Amino acid sequence: MTNAPYMMNVDCDMYANNPKIVLHAMCLLLGSNSEKEIAFVQFSQNFYDGLKDDPYGNQLVVLREYMACGFSGLQGMFYGGTGCFHRRKVIYGLQLDNIDSVNEEILKIVGSSKELMKSVAHALKGKTNSPDHLSNSIDTAYQVAGCGYEHGTSWGRQLGWLYGSTTEDILTGLRIQGKGWKSAFLRPNPKAFLGCAPSGGPAAMTQQKRWATGLLEVLLSKDCPILATLFAKLHWRQCLAYLWIFTWGLRSIPELCYAFLPAYCIITNSHFLPKVQEQAFYIAIVVFVIYHLYTLSEYLRAGLSVRAWWNNQRMARITTMTAWLFGFLSVILKLLRISETVFEVTKKDKSTSSNGAHDVDAGRFTFDESPIFVPGTTILMVHLTALVVSLLNLQPPAHDGLGSGLGEVLCSVWLVLCFWPFLKGLFGKEKHGIPLSTICKSAALALLFLRLCRMTIMG
Numbered sequence: 001m002t003n004a005p006y007m008m009n010v011d012c013d014m015y016a017n018n019p020k021i022v023l024h025a026m027c028l029l030l031g032s033n034s035e036k037e038i039a040f041v042q043f044s045q046n047f048y049d050g051l052k053d054d055p056y057g058n059q060l061v062v063l064r065e066y067m068a069c070g071f072s073g074l075q076g077m078f079y080g081g082t083g084c085f086h087r088r089k090v091i092y093g094l095q096l097d098n099i100d101s102v103n104e105e106i107l108k109i110v111g112s113s114k115e116l117m118k119s120v121a122h123a124l125k126g127k128t129n130s131p132d133h134l135s136n137s138i139d140t141a142y143q144v145a146g147c148g149y150e151h152g153t154s155w156g157r158q159l160g161w162l163y164g165s166t167t168e169d170i171l172t173g174l175r176i177q178g179k180g181w182k183s184a185f186l187r188p189n190p191k192a193f194l195g196c197a198p199s200g201g202p203a204a205m206t207q208q209k210r211w212a213t214g215l216l217e218v219l220l221s222k223d224c225p226i227l228a229t230l231f232a233k234l235h236w237r238q239c240l241a242y243l244w245i246f247t248w249g250l251r252s253i254p255e256l257c258y259a260f261l262p263a264y265c266i267i268t269n270s271h272f273l274p275k276v277q278e279q280a281f282y283i284a285i286v287v288f289v290i291y292h293l294y295t296l297s298e299y300l301r302a303g304l305s306v307r308a309w310w311n312n313q314r315m316a317r318i319t320t321m322t323a324w325l326f327g328f329l330s331v332i333l334k335l336l337r338i339s340e341t342v343f344e345v346t347k348k349d350k351s352t353s354s355n356g357a358h359d360v361d362a363g364r365f366t367f368d369e370s371p372i373f374v375p376g377t378t379i380l381m382v383h384l385t386a387l388v389v390s391l392l393n394l395q396p397p398a399h400d401g402l403g404s405g406l407g408e409v410l411c412s413v414w415l416v417l418c419f420w421p422f423l424k425g426l427f428g429k430e431k432h433g434i435p436l437s438t439i440c441k442s443a444a445l446a447l448l449f450l451r452l453c454r455m456t457i458m459g
Helices: 021-029 061-072 088-092 104-110 114-124 134-145 168-178 201-219 225-231 236-246 249-268 279-301 306-321 323-335 371-391 406-418 420-427 436-458
Strands: 006-009 038-043 045-047 084-087 182-186 193-195
Touching: 006 021, 006 088, 021 038, 021 084, 021 182, 038 168, 061 182, 061 236, 061 279, 084 088, 088 114, 104 114, 114 134, 168 182, 168 201, 168 225, 168 236, 201 236, 201 249, 201 306, 201 323, 201 371, 225 236, 249 306, 249 323, 249 371, 249 406, 249 436, 279 306, 279 406, 306 323, 306 371, 306 406, 306 420, 323 371, 371 406, 371 420, 371 436, 406 420
Parallel strands: 038 182, 045 193
Antiparallel strands: 006 084, 038 084
8 A cells, every 4th residue: 555665465354463574574575685586475374263173174284384384495485365575566567677657558557547657666666655745645546446447457467466266366476486586484483463264164165165266277277387387487396386286176086086986886896995815905004004194293293183183184085075176167167168266255253252252063064055065965975875785785796706895895984984074964953964955965966876886787
């Protein structure tokens, strides 16, 4: 708002917790070599009044602890959309030699306000801009803030925060780093900014869906990190780090297929895993155990509990096969020009009441009538059916004499445990229960899956 050379970006649900955050950011922005290295300083995103043991897996503690530090060792942390200090001239994205004078070409890019154009020129040249009359500056601010000001200009395409993705922050940061700029990541003590994390199932799923949608939109656009590496100045290892994030939505399809595979094998009395008497069976068990022991050690080193680790492991499976799946489908529909992606605002509910008392039901999974809960409910029903079929020995004869075994049953039990909140939701009431419409849709899909299994057996 002041047209200063630097600007701070903070979400409306966050507040400054450290009185020295501006000093910390300026030490980096003013101390970089000839102002040609660091484009923005990203502070760690932390939450206040968070639910104990992170039941929705959205407090991102381990993600910040390891992934953010890994990014910092490359070209810098990605822009997270809040808790960030920017160089204004980088956000403007123009070259210094373009701002020698206010001409028609520049006005088409920046807009019709000559006062704003002068401010841009001063910002790009590192000068301060003090208006002669405050009233004129206020009038200009009203003009620039108008909804129609950016029409026919380059705002959202070349200047400012970029449009075209529901994760405009990641896209903007990627474009900046694609020009060769670096970023800095800070985790001061006390924490710089504190915000509010979603504390309900629908809100958490909506947030994850929006992230998966936006990241996949960027991956499939002209701003893809691979293209930024080949034709711009994004570093190769930074590109790989971005790809790890941008492919979140793509993981939903193979994981969904693998989720149905154990149930399919049990119902059709086939197998995809080695038998107990085979040594290969124990190789799979050892790999599974080592992986989860390693992830557990990450959570313990971050100061979290075993319960928090399990909640995050469970929510990773739920999120991938529900929210990320819908994010993937949203992008596919956009590519087919059937529908456009919509920015869905995440509802943030407090876990404490107005008198400061904690909600006794805080942390219990909540549901609504959104179709985003249909895949999870379907997976649960399919695996419960498969376990009943195995327990009652209702399987058909195996064609090769080697039907399903302990491995498939263990996989099915594991998925039921991961979707335990959905199992409780089948018997819950009000917001803690799965709506009847969702149960009916999931039951129909589960019956369709059983029908396909039966057709396979008959075939």
